[in-house]
Amino acid sequence: MPIGPFGIDPLIWAPLRLVIAVALALFLVLNGALLQIYLERKIQAIIQDRVGPYHVGPFGLLQTFADALKLISKEDVRAAATDGWFFVAAPALVFCPMLASWVVLPFAQDIVGANLNIGLLYLTTLGSMTVLGIVIAGWASNNKYALVGGLRSAGQLISYEIPQILALVSVVLVVGSLSMIDITRSQAGPFVNVLVLPFSFLIYFIAALAETNRTPFDLPEAESELVAGWLTEYSGMRWGTMLALSEYGNVTVVCAIIATLWFGGWQGPGVDAIPLLGVLWFTLKVYGFILVMMWIRATLPRLRIDQLMAFCWKGLIPAALLNIVVVATLALAFPTTKVPIAIASWVLVVAFIAGIPFVQRRRLQTLRARARAAAAPAVRAAS
Amino acid sequence: MTLDVIEPAVFAILSIGVIGGGVAVVMLSRITAAALLMALTFLSMAGMFVLLGAETIAAFQVLIYVGAITVLILYGVMFTKFSDQPRALFFQRQTPLAAVFVAAVAVPVVIVGSISFAGGPARPGGGDLPALATSVFTDFAFPFEIASVLLLAAMVGAIVLTKRDDPEEAAARRRR
Numbered sequence: 028m029p030i031g032p033f034g035i036d037p038l039i040w041a042p043l044r045l046v047i048a049v050a051l052a053l054f055l056v057l058n059g060a061l062l063q064i065y066l067e068r069k070i071q072a073i074i075q076d077r078v079g080p081y082h083v084g085p086f087g088l089l090q091t092f093a094d095a096l097k098l099i100s101k102e103d104v105r106a107a108a109t110d111g112w113f114f115v116a117a118p119a120l121v122f123c124p125m126l127a128s129w130v131v132l133p134f135a136q137d138i139v140g141a142n143l144n145i146g147l148l149y150l151t152t153l154g155s156m157t158v159l160g161i162v163i164a165g166w167a168s169n170n171k172y173a174l175v176g177g178l179r180s181a182g183q184l185i186s187y188e189i190p191q192i193l194a195l196v197s198v199v200l201v202v203g204s205l206s207m208i209d210i211t212r213s214q215a216g217p218f219v220n221v222l223v224l225p226f227s228f229l230i231y232f233i234a235a236l237a238e239t240n241r242t243p244f245d246l247p248e249a250e251s252e253l254v255a256g257w258l259t260e261y262s263g264m265r266w267g268t269m270l271a272l273s274e275y276g277n278v279t280v281v282c283a284i285i286a287t288l289w290f291g292g293w294q295g296p297g298v299d300a301i302p303l304l305g306v307l308w309f310t311l312k313v314y315g316f317i318l319v320m321m322w323i324r325a326t327l328p329r330l331r332i333d334q335l336m337a338f339c340w341k342g343l344i345p346a347a348l349l350n351i352v353v354v355a356t357l358a359l360a361f362p363t364t365k366v367p368i369a370i371a372s373w374v375l376v377v378a379f380i381a382g383i384p385f386v387q388r389r390r391l392q393t394l395r396a397r398a399r400a401a402a403a404p405a406v407r408a409a410s
Numbered sequence: 411m412t413l414d415v416i417e418p419a420v421f422a423i424l425s426i427g428v429i430g431g432g433v434a435v436v437m438l439s440r441i442t443a444a445a446l447l448m449a450l451t452f453l454s455m456a457g458m459f460v461l462l463g464a465e466t467i468a469a470f471q472v473l474i475y476v477g478a479i480t481v482l483i484l485y486g487v488m489f490t491k492f493s494d495q496p497r498a499l500f501f502q503r504q505t506p507l508a509a510v511f512v513a514a515v516a517v518p519v520v521i522v523g524s525i526s527f528a529g530g531p532a533r534p535g536g537g538d539l540p541a542l543a544t545s546v547f548t549d550f551a552f553p554f555e556i557a558s559v560l561l562l563a564a565m566v567g568a569i570v571l572t573k574r575d576d577p578e579e580a581a582a583r584r585r586r
Contacts, residue, residue: 152469155477155478158477159477159484163484166484174488178485178489182485
C-alpha cells in the first residue's frame with residue numbers, strides 16, 4: 028500500500044486534504060469578513076473624525092461578532108412575490124465561486140490548496156461566475172430597484188472583467204506561467220513585478236475596485252438611487268452571505284491576486300529560513316491593499332453609471348490593449364532583460380495620469396457646447 | 411477502491427448533468443430556469459473536459475459560456491417583457507414528435523458507437539496550455555484569425571444596427 032503524507036493512504040489523504048482546505052477557507056472567509064467590516068468602520072471613522080464602534084468589547088472589537096449573531100438569529104423574511112428557488116439559490120451562486128477561488132491562493136511556500144498550472148485562469152473564471160448569482164438575485168426579488176441594481180451590476184462586472192483580464196495577460200507574458208506558485212517564485216528578491224509592470228497594476232487595481240463593487244464604483248448598491256440595489260429584498264443571513272461574506276471574500280481574493288502578481292506574494296525577508304513566515308508577509312500585503320481600498324472608499328464620491336461605463340470602454344480597455352501590445356513587443360525584442368518593459372510601463376503610467384486633466388477639459392468643452400446648442404433655440408424663441 | 415472506480419462515477423454524474431440539463435432547457439417553459447440549467451449543462455461539460463485532462467479548455471468553457479453567454483442571455487431576458495409565467499410556446503406542443511426525431515438520431519449513434527468505437531485512452535497533454543497555445547498560433551493561426559475577423563465584423567455590424575443619433579443633436583441638425 029502506498030503511503031502518502033503523514034503515513035496516510037493517498038486515497039484517503041486526497042479527500043481529507045480537500046475537506047481541510049475547504050474548512051480552512053471557510054474559517055478564513057468568515058473571520059476575514061468580521062475583521063474587515065470592523066476595519067472598514069474604524070478606518071472610515073478615523074478619516075471622518077469620528078470614534079466608530081467602541082461599545083462592544085475592547086476598542087469595539089466584538090461589534091462585528093454581535094452583528095453576525097444578530098444576522099444569524101434574525102427571522103428569515105421573504106416577500107410573497109419573490110421567485111422561490113432562485114431567491115434562495117442566488118446567495119449560494121454568489122458565495123460558492125468566491126469560496127472556490129481560495130483553493131489556489133498561495134499563502135506560503137507549500138501552503139496552498141492546489142497548485143494548478145492554470146491558477147490565474149481559474150481565478151478569472153470563478154470571478155466571472157459571480158455575475159450569474161447577482162443577476163438572478165436581482166431578478167428573483169421581483170422588485171424594480173433590485174432588478175435595476177442587478178442589471179447595473181451585471182453590466183459593470185462584464186465590462187470591467189475585460190481590462191482586468193487584459194492587465195493579467197501582461198504579467199503572464201513577462202513571467203511565462205499561469206501558476207500562482209511560479210509567479211511568486213519568479214519575483215524572488217526586491218525586484219517585484221510592480222517595478223516592471225506598474226501600468227498593468229494600475230489598470231488591474233482600478234478594474235478590481237469595480238469588480239468588487241467598491242467605491243467609487245459601488246453603483247449597484249447606490250443607496251441614494253436604488254435603496255440597496257440587488258440586495259433590496261434580502262435580509263438576515265441571506266443578506267449577510269451576499270454582502271458581508273461574498274463581498275469581503277472577493278475583496279480578499281482580489282487583493283491576494285494583486286499581492287501575488289505584482290508584489291511577490293509570500294516572498295519577504297527571512298522566508299528561506301522559516302517558510303511559515305510567508306503566511307505573515309502574504310497576509311500583511313493582502314491587508315495592506317484592503318486598507319488602501321477602504322481609504323479610497325472614505326475619500327472618493329460615487330461615479331454615475333454612464334461615466335462608469337464610458338471610463339471602462341473608452342479609457343481602461345484601450346489602455347490595457349496598448350499595454351499588452353507594448354509589453355508583448357518589448358518581451359519579444361529583448362528576451363533577456365526586463366528593463367525596456369519597465370521603462371515603457373513607467374512612461375505609460377506617467378502619460379495616463381498626466382493625460383487625465385486634458386481629457387477631462389475636452390469632455391467639459393463638448394458638454395458645454397452641447398448645452399449651449401440645446402439652449403440656443405429656447406433663447407431665440409423667447410426673444 | 412481506486413481512482414478507476416471514481417472516474418466512471420464522476421463521469422456518470424456529469425453525464426446526467428449534461429443530458430438532464432440539456433433536456434430540461436428544451437422542455438421547460440420558464441425561460442430563466444432554462445438559462446440557469448444551461449449554465450449547469452456548460453458546467454458539466456467543463457467537468458468532462460477536466461476528466462479528460464484538458465483543464466485549460468474547461469476553464470475557458472466556464473469563463474465564456476457560464477460567465478459571459480449565460481449572463482448575456484439572462485440580461486436579454488430581463489430587458490424583454492417582464493413576465494415569467496409558464497406559457498406553452500407553439501413548438502412545445504410537438505414534444506412527442508420531437509422525441510421520435512431525437513430517438514431516430516440517438517439510437518443509431520449509440521448502437522454504432524458501442525459496436526465500432528474503439529477509442530484508445532485519451533492522449534495526455536492535449537489540454538496543456540503551452541501545447542494548446544502553440545497549436546492555436548501555428549497550425550491553426552489562419553482559422554483563428556478568420557474567426558477573430560468574423561467577430562470584429564459582427565461587433566461593428568451590431569454597433570451600426572443599434573446606434574441611434576442623440577435626439578438633441580438630431581433635433582439641432584434639423585433646425586439648422
